Amino acid sequence: MSKIGSMFFCCSSSNKYKRLDEKLGRKMLEVKKNLAGHDNFKSLNGIILRFPQFKEGLQDIRGVFEQYDEDSNGSIDPEELKKCLQQLQMHMTEEEVKDLFHSCDIDGSAGIQFNEFIVLLCLIYLLKDQHLPNISKLGSPRLAATFDTIIQAFIFLDKNGDGKLNKKEMVKALNAPCERSPARITQTRFREMDWNNSGKVNFREFLFGFINWVGIDTDDDLSLT
Numbered sequence: 720m721s722k723i724g725s726m727f728f729c730c731s732s733s734n735k736y737k738r739l740d741e742k743l744g745r746k747m748l749e750v751k752k753n754l755a756g757h758d759n760f761k762s763l764n765g766i767i768l769r770f771p772q773f774k775e776g777l778q779d780i781r782g783v784f785e786q787y788d789e790d791s792n793g794s795i796d797p798e799e800l801k802k803c804l805q806q807l808q809m810h811m812t813e814e815e816v817k818d819l820f821h822s823c824d825i826d827g828s829a830g831i832q833f834n835e836f837i838v839l840l841c842l843i844y845l846l847k848d849q850h851l852p853n854i855s856k857l858g859s860p861r862l863a864a865t866f867d868t869i870i871q872a873f874i875f876l877d878k879n880g881d882g883k884l885n886k887k888e889m890v891k892a893l894n895a896p897c898e899r900s901p902a903r904i905t906q907t908r909f910r911e912m913d914w915n916n917s918g919k920v921n922f923r924e925f926l927f928g929f930i931n932w933v934g935i936d937t938d939d940d941l942s943l944t
Contacts, residue, residue, distance in 0.1 A: 736822040740921045744882035746845055747922055751874045751882075759868060760875040769868065773933045776865030777837055784836050794830025800839075809847055819843065822923060834935060838926045841866050845922070873925050884912070884920040 760766055787803040788795050795803070797820055804811060811819075823839040824831055831839060844866045878888040889909045912920040912928035920928075 736818060736923075739818045739822050740923060743842065743845065743922050747870070747873065747877070747882040748880070750845070750870060751877070751880055754871065754874060759871040763876075766872045766875070769872075770933050773865060773869065774935060776861050777930070777933070777935055779862055780837055780840065781833065784833050792830070794828060794832050795836060796830050800831060804843075807843075809843060811843075811847070825927070834927070834930055837930055837935065838923065841869060841926055842923060845870060869926070869929065870922075872929070873922055876925075882921070884909075884925060885918060886913075 783803070784795065785791075787799050787806075789799055789802075797816075800820060801816065804816065819839055819842060820831065823835045823842070825835065826832075844863070873884070876884050876888060878891060879885075886909050908928075909920070911931065912924050914924060914927075
């Protein structure tokens with residue numbers, strides 16, 4: 720288990736964020752239904768080939784992160800996050816903000832680091848589709864497209880359409896014709912996402928693993944590897 724995975728396991732073993740994850744699951748099913756017949760991916764290689772574009776789009780968030788990290792300590796605290804959400808006109812309840820903050824603060828540092836901030840924004844994007852136009856306030860016109868494509872990548876891997884990934888689905892994706900991966904690689908990839916060893920991977924868990932695969936540049940002490 721990776722360092723970041725170990726921290727996530729400590730924070731998630733009690734299933735503390737079940738309410739949020741269930742809400743994300745329902746939302747993902749809704750998106751999948753709306754996208755029926757409009758699949759953006761036909762193979763895992765199709766996702767991998769997009770990694771450079773994913774990386775470019777997500778790195779655009781760096782400037783936003785630094786803008787709201789007012790004390791320049793490398794993390795965004797709850798008050799700084801509230802200001803960010805207000806700027807985006809994301810009208811969320813205190814409970815929703817608290818759930819999101821703590822579910823993304825996987826190391827329990829009481830601050831959202833850059834990689835965690837990417838995950839948090841993508842979760843907000845998924846949950847708050849009525850506010851999607853405001854994502855342009857982040858200053859990156861391609862960010863919405865990046866988030867949309869990441870969501871579509873998850874939907875492609877979710878073969879049975881239940882809003883979660885399981886090992887069987889990952890094996891099927893990684894061992895499609897012309898894409899066969901050694902069993903150890905398949906197992907490792909799934910373990911990188913299934914940090915609480917539940918045998919299921921929700922969208923929040925997937926995002927942390929996906930960012931690691933894409934290779935977002937972070938400072939040494941914020942590295943996912």
